[in-house]
Amino acid sequence: MKIISYSIIFFYFITHITYAQNINYDVEIEYTISFNTERPTTQKGILYLDSSKKKSMFIYGKNTESSIKQSEDENTEYDLFYAGKKKVFYQDFNKDTLISRINLFSEQFIVEENIPQLKWEIHDEEKMLDKYLLKKATLYFRGRNYIAWFSEEYPLPYGPWKFSGLPGLIMEIYDTTKRYHWQVNSIKQTEETTLDLQPILKGKETLTIKQYADRKFNNNTQFKRMASKLPKGVQVTQMKTPRTGFEIKFEWEEEKN
């Protein structure tokens, strides 16, 4: 009996750490993300901050609303997350975890990793954005060089996507090839809202960042299928397709070189 109750407590405990994530946010920051890719688009992204518990969550994707609408019907609150396959990046700085919900070959996955150590370099350069004085910082992260502009007026060490750790809020950030560009639209303080993340992060296959990179870039099945369909006598020399996306080179790959 005791054993059973212990194991119940034990199991409860385990599920609790894995899934019972919640964020108690009171600041909402909206960004515009410009994808200057082959088919240029812009999308809205929203950063939710729980600054007292040092948690942040960034959500983007098509049709991201400017806020999560609270509804009497508890279930509809999360519909938004499922509609349009939104990408979610949840960071808990006290626990040093970054949990991402991403899409890979039109399937949804959860990726867990430690919060990346971003080696920012702060420069003396400053510029104005609307009425805010921004300071320049640069960063190399996973294959791309970024230029960020942050505001000391908002002493919040957060930013969109996986960016964090500057002594002020990141108002604008772009990679030096200008392929991706994030820029703040609005900053809003809201009523304290608790959001249970369990439904957002449940029921998906969880990958480590290494497993994720492997699936994304070393998946050759599609290529092989194509090669097998080619007419007789035609030879294919394997071509390396350039990696695309935000992250194109990972820490362990840097070490190799």
Place this chain on the structure above:
Amino acid sequence: MGRGKELILFILLLFNGLIYSQTIISGFVKEKNGNSIPSASIILKDSLSSSTIGYTFLDQNGNYKLTTNQYGHFKLSFSSLGYKTKIISITILKNQSYPNLDIVLEEQPIDLKEVIIRAEKPISILKDTILFKTRFFTNGTEQTVEDLLKKIPGLNVDSNGTIKVGNQEIEKLMIDGDDLFEKGYKILSKNMPAYPIEEIEVLKRYSNNRLLKDIEESNKVALNLKLKEDAKRIWFGNTELGIGNDSFYQLKGNLMNFGKKNKYYFLANGNSIGYDATGDIQNLIRPFRSNEPASIGDDQQVSNLLNLSTSNLNFKRKRTNFNNAELVSLNAIFNPTEKLKIKTLGFFNWDETDFFRNKVNVVNVDNTNFTNTEDYNFRNKKRIAFGKLDVTYNISKTKMLEATTKFNSGNFNDGSNLTFNGNSTLENLKHQNTLFDQKINYTNKFKDKKVFLLTGRFINEEAPQNYSINQFFYQDLFPDATNANHVKQQSNNQMQFAGVSAHLLDRKPNGNLLELQFGNEFRKDKLNTEFSILENETTLEQPINYQNNTTYTVNDLYIKSKYRYKIGGFGLTGKLNIHQLFNQLKFSNSSESQNPFFINPSIGLDWKINNKNKITSSYSYNTTNAKILDVYNNFVLTGFRSFSTGTSSFNQLDASSISFNYQLGNWSDRFFANTFILYSKNHDFFSTNTDIEQNFTQSRQILIKDRAFITINSKLDYYFKFISSNLKLDLGYSKSEFKNIVNNSDLRTITSNNYNYGLELRSGFKGVFNYHIGTKWTTNKIETTINNTYTNNESFLDLTFVFNDKFDVQLQSERYYFGNIQTTDNTYYFLDIDARYQLIKSKLSLGLTGKNLFNTETYRTFSISDIGSSSTEYRLLPRHVLLKIEYRF
């Protein structure tokens, strides 16, 4: 030994120093009441607060720890959202730490309901507009607008400068909404510097009339470049100079000056290599606006009775055009106020062309058999002055007034030196063309999706012609004129057009478009001709049946309606045009009138079965009213041995046609096929009753019933990945029927069958080399009393070598084969070469152009008709090589 110890000690001390030189500043940050603050940024800055030396954050317990290895005077700032930022001065001394630097922050309620940050975005996407801020995409190496556009995602600029959005070519390239070039935008994109451009707008579903946007059907795309607010007047342009053997030359210059308010464009061109300089500005003179509202009167013009220049060749005109052309053009746009835009265009064109042709005409009809030989040497001199003024006044957001005035004055002096069956003959034709054209259009978007247009237009065009021949070939026609030795014809053809139209476009909430148009068009044609037979300067005779004094007025009162209904993949377009005509025909001594009423219905069906299969089909019944050149009553000299006359009565011609088109795949797909079938039946048509003599022909227009025409065309594209090449197949068949009378025969039916089949293979290699090879056979079969069949073949091979950005070479070779020429000269080869080398990127380039390298001197074609056959030999521009230099400034 002792030294070694000293050294070790020294190193240890140094390290010690290094280790101890790390200064640690630490403490905690809390509220006044002692409560801890959950988060704060602590930033260490230099004494001027400009450089950030280091920073850290509060840990979970409200403590901070900042490490630095610098000494001196600094500022340390503590900030947290909801608290007043506290900045303290700190002097960091060597070997000292600051362990208990505790800070109390004062609460400051934040006013952070919602802060909107207004800032530029690199790309903004509105409904049909994509806006790119250029500074987000450039890296400073961009010289020209073209270089800049290449950097913008989604835009493609191909090797010859064609700009595409996705796969679709742009309609125009505007600067601040002003357009000076229409489809000839490459002059702009290849020359204008990139730096003054701040924004690029991609306009989808573009409408030339801004108020028709989203109301008329449009799939056009246009680009608009916005200049920086402080963009100074900039002068830019290019010049190209080419010098070749035998005094062949080419000279081109473009000069532009664009400011925020006014824009100027000057162009000059001179050449002797057969190039038609007006081709460069043709788009500006007559912008292509088919099927657009307010296009009333666009098809109204005077047709000349007499034309000494060449008939259409199935051949590049450049090869036979011995010219010496000069053209200057001045264009400008002024925006004196926000609402007013004035656009002017003017050009002067001088040209002197020579053309050489030898023709053997064999006529073989019933009992008439003869052979005529004509050795022709034409010389045309022309001077054209053209001016156009466009004024647009934007009355308000929803109302607009546009006025277009055109003026054209052309002066032509054509002469020919002809040897006709051994007789030396001189022809002379002096003619003028004067045009005045005024159009006013008022557009009112009176509701969100409803637009009303009111258009008025007046055109006056006059084309007098003076023709003389220094021989008299018509003895058989005019037996009394025994001493005649030459003939003259003076003619004047004048047209006046006045039209008004009211046009309503109504885009229904369900997306369907209703168009209603009510209008009245009046056209008055005056045709006067005077034919005289002369002996030296004395007029011997002015035969009565060879003089015309015809006035033809047509007043067309009409209602046109069009509705497009769309459901799913089905689209149904119905058109109904109702015309009430008031015709009047006046000859010198008689006059008659007629008021015909007719309805032209048409129906079109398009069905998009899925993304790969599309069908469009249409049926229409059309009645057209006879034109001035169909109705005049007496003979007119239309060439040195031909007379023609009209029907001298009113006629309306009825025709019906059915078309069907099936498209499989899309153009960008690997496989793409398109088949088009058109069947049309002329219930009435104009034909001729011709008397053919060796020295002259006389033809009268007659109205004949029923003839049919069918054409089938299939085009197929398939991309072969393994050779990276695309195969194109083109198959066509057409059959037409024609009926006429020759030398008082019965009505003869002429059936002509035409088959053509061709294939092309074109590579899409990424490397240096590309090829394009093709061949095409055409078989003509004409059946009258005699049957005639022949097959011609045309082949080409183009090779392109793009060695790098700086150097490219293009070779073009052509082969023509004429199946019905029995002699050995039935095959012709041509080789042209074009090489370009860029000395300074986008600045200075050298070129070498060689034309007709095999130096083919003459070119002979053979054609068959219902009355016989003719073989024509043209003289070609000899081999010439031009060395070109192009400079952009």
